[in-house]
Amino acid sequence: MGDGRVVEVRRRLASSPRGVMKAEGDSVNLANRPLPETGQVARVVFRQVYSLTLAELAGLERESWDLVQDRLVSAMAAPDLRSARVVAGELEGEAARLWRPDRRGRPRARGVQERIRRLGGEHRGAVERDRELREKAAARGQAEDDLERLRGELAELRERRGEVERLVHLAPVRGRLVRIRELEQRAGAANELKGLPTDPAARRAELGEAAEAAAERMESLRGVAGVVAREEDSRRLREVAARVLAEPLSEVDRTAFAKVRLDELGEAVRLFQSRHSERKIAQQGLHDTERFRLAGAAPSGGWRLALWIACFALGGAAAWVARHAPDALSPLPGIEASPEAVLWMGFGLGLLGSVFLFLWLDAGRQRRGHRRRLSVTRRDWRSEIQRLQHGEHVAQQRVVASLGGLPIQEERIRAPDYELHATLERIVELVGEREGRDDAARGQLERIESELRELEAERNDSISALRELESRLKAIGGGDLVRGEVEAQERLSALARARELGREVEREHPDLAEVEARIREAEKAGEGWGSLDASLEDTDRRIAELVERVEEARAAIATLEAEIEHLQRGETADRIQGRIEAAMRELDEVRERRDRALLLARVLAEAERRFREAHQPDLLPRAADYLRHITLGRYDRIELGEGAEDSLQLLGPVAPAPRPVGSLSQGTREQVYMALRLAVIDHLDADGERLPLFMDETLVNWDAWRRDRALELLERVAERRQLFVFTCHPAMAADIEDRGGRVVALERR
Amino acid sequence: MRLIHIADVHLDSAFATRRGEARRRLRQAAFDAFRRCVELALAERVDALLIAGDLFDGQRLSFATELRLLAEMRRLETEGIQVVYAAGNHDPGCAAAGRSLAWPSNVTVAAGDGPVVVAVAGRSGRTVGHVAAIGHADASVTDDLSRRLVPVGESDLPQAALLHTQVRSSVGSAGHRPYAPSALEKLRGAGFDYWALGHVHQREELSADPPVHYPGSLQGRGGRETGPSGALLVDLSVRGQPTVEFRELSPIRWESLESAELASAGTVDELAADLETAWRRARAEDRGGAETEWMAAITLAGASPLWRELADPDERAALADEVANRIGALGCEIDARGVHPPAFVEDHAGRQDVLGAALDLAGRVRAGQERLGIAEEELAGFDRGRDGTVDHYVGRLLAGAEEELLVRMLVSGR
Structure with a gap:
């Protein structure tokens, strides 16, 4: 210790906290607590700063000096710290990438x-x-x-x-x-028209015609009935009948012909003719008698003789001409008369003359008869004449009776002759022929009669209907038949048409009511x-x-x-609003992250600034002192350069102009590093116990000159603090020992 | 008189979740919940549906939703169920973009013109009760609207009051701005048999006698509105014995998960697995409905070796998606603002280096003991309305700053 005390500490350099401190006879279990005397330096700092290794120096070659400098100056050489400047720069970079106040980049x-x-x-x-x-x-x-x-x-x-x-x-x-x-x-009114014909005029005409027709038919039938075989169109029968009938044949009831008794008629006619002739003879006789009496002349027949002669004469002449003068036979142009023809003409004349001869002879006969009669007396003649006249009358009666009511001409009745009989006979014959020729004719007569009756009825009906029709028509026409006819026809036509239309409509529309x-x-x-x-x-x-x-x-x-x-x-507004709000939350977060990064950067920058201000004034002179020793005075000052980097610069006799440390050689930089490390260590425990420094093969790569300088420096350091130098180089150990250090051999386990 | 009480449906409001599909489903879920409410009303044959405001976001009601809303109201009209709807601050005037909707005849709207009283007719056609309602005329009502609601005098029939308000003593009021404030004691003494409130999105019974209720939002809208959401089925048929029963209607439930045990997860995948385990443990105790879809709101705090990843929005989003996929949730929101690096600041306290100085300075600035001299203009995210002062904002931002500085500065922190 600085005060001379000796403190013994035993620790296991392992994870388990075992440590014992002995001082002045006292033993204290330290566990893993730091020594009380080392409190001025944080353990972590001590751990990092108070040990200088070869790796650190070797790392100087790779690492930017600015970083090293920062670590040394700002981190007090703690190797576990990054450069505050760098970290602040990173934070500012992050902040700028998140948000910028300007428009640069794309935060x-x-x-x-x-x-x-x-x-x-x-x-x-x-x-x-x-x-x-x-x-x-x-x-x-x-x-x-x-x-x-x-x-x-x-x-x-x-x-x-x-x-x-x-x-x-x-x-x-x-x-x-x-x-x-x-x-x-x-x-x-339908009742007025009921029963009326649709064409009254036509109906009238029809009825009239029907009546007429019926009448005509009746007449015709009568004609047919009167003369069964009579052909209505037989001219001959009509001509024959016209000779004797007092009425036209068509008006004579044909049945009357059937009633004629021809035999009786013939007898009666013969009787009449006989009586008439006799009467005439008688009368003639009477007359002749009277005349003969008067004149006594008999009819001559001289003219007949004359004619006979004439004819013979002519005939003979003709024969002579034909024989002897044929050229005279063409009296007329264009007419050819042949001798033969003239001959025959003469023959004809002769024959005619013969006839006249006969007649002359007959006249003679008659004269003789007449003479005979003349022999009868005038009285007898008158009586005969009366008797003959009576006979004529009776014969006329018998003729009339035999006629059966057949209308005969008066003169024929008055003087019925054989012509009458013959004619009637012919007529009856003709009619009879018809009756005899066709049995159906008899039936036809009956039918005719029946038809006549029907026709009569029909005619009557027609007439009656006609009358009625006309009556109704007049009523309709206000008394005017024609007008009524027209009116009725129109009305009937209208009614008929109405009904016809009605039937059509009903036929075409079964649902007519609907x-x-x-x-x-x-x-x-x-x-x-x-x-x-x-x-x-x-x-x-x-x-x-x-x-x-x-x-x-x-x-x-x-x-x-x-x-x-x-x-x-399209997206609805609320959904887009949701995205907007999410984006705004993101923006808020980005801004806050930016602000936080900025704040952290500012904190770091401010902390570094303050730290430098606080410590750099002491640190750099210390380091310069060490540097002077270690460089033998070549460099004796360390200063912070101007500029943003605040890079350290060296000055000295060899560098009157500041030289940035970063620009110097590796060896010089290692010297500067060591100087700074030693200055940091001195700075850290300046106010307390000087803590030991540990160096591990730090100088092994230095050249001898630098190593000597360093060892000299370490010698000075060792004057103030314990210095532990670890080396595996015996030369180094010997050198240190020569400088007063104690070598402790560490055995390999 | 039987009622269904709902509030804060917020049809067509914006959901700010990340996932588009989650946004779509949440939007649809709001209407699905309303439709379920209508079906509940029809099934329960209630006499009236009470809507205590914020039925929709007035500025964002889409045409399609409007049509569907009116169609649901017509369904109720067909069955003779009346609707009483009081406007809230999000739908003031019951209008959409200033335009009134063509409500069918069974809907009575308290649009803010004054209190309305509706005689509720029962199935027989006789009046079975009354509802007094008052709505917000605009989005910034500050008056106590409850004072204007007065029960119908001399009526033996039950009477309910309908109001969008913030009762000062309600728990949920802390998270809401003080719109149309009211006092619970005044509500209780007003003489109504039931107070149907809206505005606070958390279901809460403020009083049992008389019952004063917030039904909560019909469909949870975010991580702060967790748990089942739905409607209240209210029976006031027996005077003095009201029953209020909650019916869950929301198709989607938000649930939160907090985790401060992050140190053991060394990778994002491990963290996702841990969160999945925690979620499933929570769901084992609360399974929700058979068809319930989940939205997870996860809050991470504490030291985590993944602090960098959790600080990155994209990494955090990827983690959220992974967690959502693992737990089968519709979506997941992760709040990792409380996460810090696994650094032990105390171990480095007293360092006589720049780190020591930075740690010390950061702590002092965070505590407001020192300022960095940063101007307000330099701060991109400072919002005076939200953050108050710069010092407060800086202090908030520097939460965990020592740990981060430590990790950033230490070589081993990389």
Whole structure:
């Protein structure tokens, strides 16, 4: 100890705290507590500073002198400390990387701030998006309302169209129903028209014609019946019949011909003719008698003889010309007369002459008869004439009776002759031929009769119907038949048409009652039936417009929904705000970390400054003193250089200008280091017990000159403190021993 | 009269968690909790739903959330359940960005124009009670609004009061600014059978007779709102015998975990494993619901060899993600401000070197015994409103400074 006391300390240099201190006969268990006398230096400092090793010196070669200097000066040479300046620099660097007051570099805070700014923009965008979203949603709501309204209008319009369409389909029905009503109105009271024909005029004509036809038919049938075989169109029969009938054949009941008794008629006619002839003869006879009586001349027949002669003459002449003068046979141009023809003409004349000869002969016969008669007396003639006249009368009666009521000409009745009989016979024959030729004709007669009866009835009916019709027509026409005819026809036509239309309508619309009900409803609703097509067209146009507007609305809604969906994809403002707040928390943290780093750097810088101020004034002179010794005066001053680095500089006789230690050789730097270490040690325990210094092979690499200087210095040091030098070099141990040191050999275990 | 009482739903409020997925889920969870509340109201066939303010963040209510909110209100309207909603400081006027919502007819809003009294109709249509409510007209109400709520006179029916307020004596008031303050004694003496309060996010029974309750936030919003969140089912049918029952509704639960035993974890992976173990131990005692999702708020303090990593936000975030994945949580937030290097300052106290000087100086500055002469402008993170004075801010920042300086200065600290 500095006061001369001797304190013995035994410690195990191991982790277990075992230590004993003996002083002045006292033994104190130190455990691992420091010696009381060493309290002025912290153990950790002592451990680090009061030992100087080869490694430390060797490390000077690698390490920046500034760091070494810092360690020496600021850390009092504690090897476990880093340079405060360096650490402060690191802290400031960290601070600058986190935040800077200027715009240099790219500190983290700026990145966060930029992120916050960007998020702010996104937030504004999100707010705007939300606002736009609300607008779009409101617009969509409005568009949906509009669409709903349009759909409602469209539905109404379509319903209306359907209604109009139904009305359009009903319109023809209605038209027909209206027409039916009009027709019925026109037709008037149906009972007035009941039974009337649709064409009264035609019906009248028809009835008239029917009556006429019936009459004609009757007449015709009568004709047919009267003359069964008679052909209505037989001219011959008519001609024959016209000779004797007092009426046209068509007006004679054909059945009358059947009643004619021809035999009796023939007899009667013969009787009449006979009687008539006899009467005529008688009368002639009477007359002749009278004339013969008067004249006694008999009819001559001289003319016949004359004619006979003439004919023979002519005939002979013709034969002579033909034989002897044929050239004279063409009296006329263009007419050729052949001898043969003239011959035959002569023959004909001869023959004619023969006839006249016969007639002359007959006349003669007649004259003879006449003479005979003349032999009868005039009385007999008158009596005969009366008897013959009576006979004629009876024969006329018998003729009339035999005629069966057949209308015969008066003159024929008065003087029935054989022609009458023949004609009637022919007629009856003709008629009989017909009767005989066709049995059906008899039936036809019956049928004819039946038909006649029917025709009669029909005719009567027709007439009756006609009368009735005309009566009704007049009633309809206000007394005017024609007008009534027209009116009835029109009314009937209207009624018929009305009914026809009604049947059509009923056929086409089995649900007519319902249809009529719908029409009534429509009429009640005031539908304009006349403008349905236009209404339909207008409705279609409006529907098309509405459909287009609906589609536009749908498209607008779809667009809005797409826009809304697009807007909803964006982040909401609150989520972005969350990111902003997280970023702001990060920014706060970055700033605080920066501030903390800055504070720590300031603390270090201030601490170092204060420490230097406090200790450097003592430290550097001490070190300079040691340096002078160790360099033999070459360097005798150590100063802090100017500038931020505060680097140590050496001055001395060999260095009138400051030389930064860092620029000197390794050996010089080691000398400076040792000087400073020794100065630090002196400084640390300046106010207390000088603590021992331990050096381990520290000078082994020094050259001899420097080593000697160092040992000399250590000799001085040893005057104030214990100095333990560890070495494995015997020369070093011997050198130290030569300088008064005690060598303690440490045995290897 | 049976009621459901909720408050502080904060629909569409911002969540500042790191993970985007956690933010998304938390945001959705707020609405899910509200929807569960509506379903609870329908299932319990209550007469009314009382909302004591801060239903949404007025400036941030999104269009989509607004639509969903109104749809839920319409569900209640369909079932004849009335809603009485008093505005809070986050939704003053019950408005979103100054715009009133198109509430259905069953919603009565106390928007700040004055007290409203709602006659609550029961299922039969008869009045079963009354609710008096008053809301915040703006975001900075400082009056005691409770004084304006008065029970309906001469009524034998139960009466409830609805108000967004900060009762001065409430435990949770410490963490909130004093909006619309009120006194518990005044509330108790006002004559209401039940006080349905909102504003403090921690569930708290301030009084049992008469019952004065904060239901807490409907969905926890951060590490300070831990535990199950939900609604209060209140039955005032029997006068003088009210029952108040908590029903958990929040899909996500925040739970905190504190760990000061960090010295043994030499790697981030080891630390993550330690935290996982601690979490699982905690969950063994409180498992939550079958479908509960978790958000972990972990506070680390003490010496840790990982102090550098824990000081780095990116490293801390990676650790948080790793822990979240291990424990199956939705997200994890780690606060490591209390972590310091594993250095024993006392061992170096008295060093006669710059480190000793720095340690000494740091301690003195942190304690406010000395100043470094740093100007306020030099400090990037100083906020006078939050930190008060520069000395206070510096003192806060230099927590653990000696340890850090020690580690930084010591060669072995690297």
